Amino acid sequence: MNSIFSDRISDVPRSFIREILKVAVDESIISFAGGLPNRDLFPVRELQAAANKVLEESGKDALQYSSTEGDPALRKWIAERYRAKQGLDIDPNSILITTGSQQGLDLLGKTIVNEGDGVIVEEPGYLGAIQAFSLYKPVFHPVPVGEDGLDLNGLHSVLAKHAPKLFYCVPNFQNPAGISYSKENREAVAQALKGRKTVLVEDDPYGELRFLGQQKPSFRQFMPDTSVLLGSFSKIIAPSLRIGWIVANDAVMDKLVIAKQAADLHTNYLGQRIVLQYLKDNDLDKHIALIRKAYGSQREAMVAGIREHFPVETRYTLPEGGMFLWITLPEGLSALTVFERAIRQKVAFVPGDPFYVNRKNVNTLRLNFSSVDEETIRTGIGRLGEVLKDMIRKG
Amino acid sequence: MNSIFSDRISDVPRSFIREILKVAVDESIISFAGGLPNRDLFPVRELQAAANKVLEESGKDALQYSSTEGDPALRKWIAERYRAKQGLDIDPNSILITTGSQQGLDLLGKTIVNEGDGVIVEEPGYLGAIQAFSLYKPVFHPVPVGEDGLDLNGLHSVLAKHAPKLFYCVPNFQNPAGISYSKENREAVAQALKGRKTVLVEDDPYGELRFLGQQKPSFRQFMPDTSVLLGSFSKIIAPSLRIGWIVANDAVMDKLVIAKQAADLHTNYLGQRIVLQYLKDNDLDKHIALIRKAYGSQREAMVAGIREHFPVETRYTLPEGGMFLWITLPEGLSALTVFERAIRQKVAFVPGDPFYVNRKNVNTLRLNFSSVDEETIRTGIGRLGEVLKDMIRKG
Known part of the structure; x- marks a missing residue:
């Protein structure tokens, strides 16, 4: 068989x-x-109240098919939070709602990676990303991470020999190692990638969960044109809703939307509406x-x-x-x-x-x-x- | 770019x-x-009641990460319905919950289709399937459909020249043509595929929505070993929940589960629980x-x-x-x-x-x-x- x-x-x-x-x-x-x-x-009771409100006030809308890109108001909320919390200027149209940020990895692999293309991953790195990209048969180039971030010598050595399509990283409280990239390390990584076609994928499911130290700037501050940013409500609200997102520029977004539509038409819309209602009625901070x-x-x-x-x-x-x-x-x-x-x-x-x-x-x-x-x-x-x-x- | x-x-x-x-x-x-x-x-009010009950009685469970295969009780419910409505003997372990049946198409393309592999599609055929399979770069072999089902001459002519990996069909109230395969047509199609490695994908989102005539047997009755069956709650409960499923035998299921995990870890679990609660508390028929x-x-x-x-x-x-x-x-x-x-x-x-x-x-x-x-x-x-x-x- x-x-x-x-x-x-x-x-x-x-x-x-x-x-x-x-x-x-x-x-x-x-x-x-x-x-x-x-x-x-x-926030069980709060999500219950949100679910009630959504189904009470606009049940028919919330239960119908919806747009591939995701709920416009939710995408606007996410853009506004990036502005407020990180000073990032992101158009809501540059945000695609995904079925968890895991789906973002699959869509990026699908739209960018041909068999044999290079993909830089952290060593150690998030296994869900390794698994998702593996399906598109890339050549992985592992680069070690340490307490301050990526090993720059390792990165330079890969870039000297290869032209990777993607560089996947979790710069805040990395899975699995718990390390974060320092500001200087981020700048140096961005500098090393400057002028190259490598797309940096910044996966940031944990960034809001800082209990010590100072917030570090997103890679989007340093390389807005050649990075994509993944986010998720899984760790700050609840994972079972499977609501994440990708921030990407127009050319990439255009391809991601096609792939997203073929993958599942759209992310569960009742969940999107419940999350949006929860965000409206509660203080997320x-x-x-x-x-x-x-x-x-x-x-x-x-x-x-x-x-x-x-x-x-x-x-x-x-x-x-x-x-x-x-x-x-x-x-x-x-x-x-x-x-x-x-x-x-x-x-x-x-x-x-x-x-x-x-x-x-x-x-x-x-x-x-x-x-x-x-x-x-x-x-x-x-x-x-x-x-x-x-x-x-x-x- | x-x-x-x-x-x-x-x-x-x-x-x-x-x-x-x-x-x-x-x-x-x-x-x-x-x-x-x-x-x-x-069923807006009924789904609201179901959401309330789930979040009231087991909110923490319903909001946590869950299994890739899907909720065991929901899979059991689906298996029992196949038995009751169609006399099909399906093990709940042969059912994978998917993010709408659209995701089933993507997962099947991903796990089965290599570039250049043959895929039989109906002519005209469901464009979402054409789009999903296209990503895996198959060669499509269109076979016409008419009022009674698939054109058997067309099928034989494709099978004489090619060894397609997949045959995708919507035998009940087809999208787009609204036609259905007669019992005799199904038997003849199954006979033509007998002994071949072609996997028949029976997509059945509309099967329960019959307002005239008699129910026809699923292809699973005729070729249980080499067919997979896709189903969905989208047309009988509500589409925004994005809850569908694939019925497949062990060898195929094993690969589908790996691909599903890489694609989105699991289908939104709150939605699965709401649907299950709805099914318990209401008369779906x-x-x-x-x-x-x-x-x-x-x-x-x-x-x-x-x-x-x-x-x-x-x-x-x-x-x-x-x-x-x-x-x-x-x-x-x-x-x-x-x-x-x-x-x-x-x-x-x-x-x-x-x-x-x-x-x-x-x-x-x-x-x-x-x-x-x-x-x-x-x-x-x-x-x-x-x-x-x-x-x-x-x-």
């Missing part, structure tokens, strides 16, 4: 995290593996402040636990926002091996492997701190610390 | 209907151009009976209008369900030319051209009867009849 399938799908591995989450369904396991926002912070406070405390609990329980040989990032923290184990200790032992001790995480395009049995792993309460974080990090100490001592 | 785009997107035309609908926004124009269900029949009755009357009004006002040289189909009716003008009269004149007389439709993969200036056109009330249908058909009589008399 295999011959019926396309070449492109044969190259894409089943999601590693998906398989891991299946292992971790046992309720006695403390899981730092998922990438879920904290469900206790969802106040809500985000609650999330920041909670995630800041959860991150503190995790860092404190790591300092107390992990062996001194392990290194960890100190994210200023977002949902993830990244652990580097001593050289030679595979996180996959640790994972097997950890599961037996009832604690789960994501081994680093799926975040790399061409490395196996890496000594890094991702911890999520947003979906687990502080006490459980302490218990889970304690368990993981015991496993690590045991393995490093014996290793 | 053009060189940044992929080859696949360059080949896809902007939707013709999209452009036409822009022309037809003038409120004084009576439009038979859209493909919209009748908004007056949406009773609701569908209302739609059938209304569309049946609207179709009657349109046929009566055509008989009264259209010149005798025009032919028309007599759909037993669905939303569309197909007009064939005298040879040599381009529907595009009629369209320009009709717009000036304040009536719109879709000229046949976009429903063909390789014909231009065709003498056919599509009329939608579901979204326009009976009185407006009479007025609009009257206007169109005047235009046609004028053009045919002068032609």
